[in-house]
Amino acid sequence: MKSAQNLSTKKKHLLIFSMAALLLSMTARAGPRLVADTFTATTANMTPAGESLRIQILEWQEADARANAVATLAAGADASPPFAKLPTVGYIWPKGSPVGYSVKYAHREPQPDGGERITLVTDKRLGSYDFKGWSTPSPGAGSDAPYSVVELDLSNAGSGTGTLSLVSEVVLDEQAGTVVMKPGGPSLLTNVKRETTSP
16 A cells, blocks of 8 residues: 555656656747847936936837737727737836836838838837826927837937937828838937847
């Protein structure tokens, strides 16, 4: 009887060990999600000013994924919950904050001068986790949508400026599957830089 119990216990331990090994193997194969691009920027001409941001892009979306995100945003007042459920393709981290903003739309477009324009959309308004929301002295034609659009204009050297939908009108083009901001808005992001990654 005692021998049978010992055998049963050994089988249980073997089963637990096998399951743990399988789980460890699956986790190892999946590995950490790699970051495709990282940018840093500093807020300016707004409150808060001098806020350092770290922007991490996990993947640049293909046209179909971008079109799906734009179509979801075009739902207007009903867009927020389904937009938040779309795959996260990056994060924006204010310096010192344990909470980041999920990026649901990430697009990069080469410019004629060799630079690049990057457009990102977060599922929540930037500053919504703060006690006092982000603002500008003159809101102008800024968007009151429950999400934020971030636009970065980079030179071919990987540095530049940017702006936010706090001061610029957002235009959704469902046919093209793009999100853009009307030009002419003030720069709210300075010291924009692409971080170099080691091979």
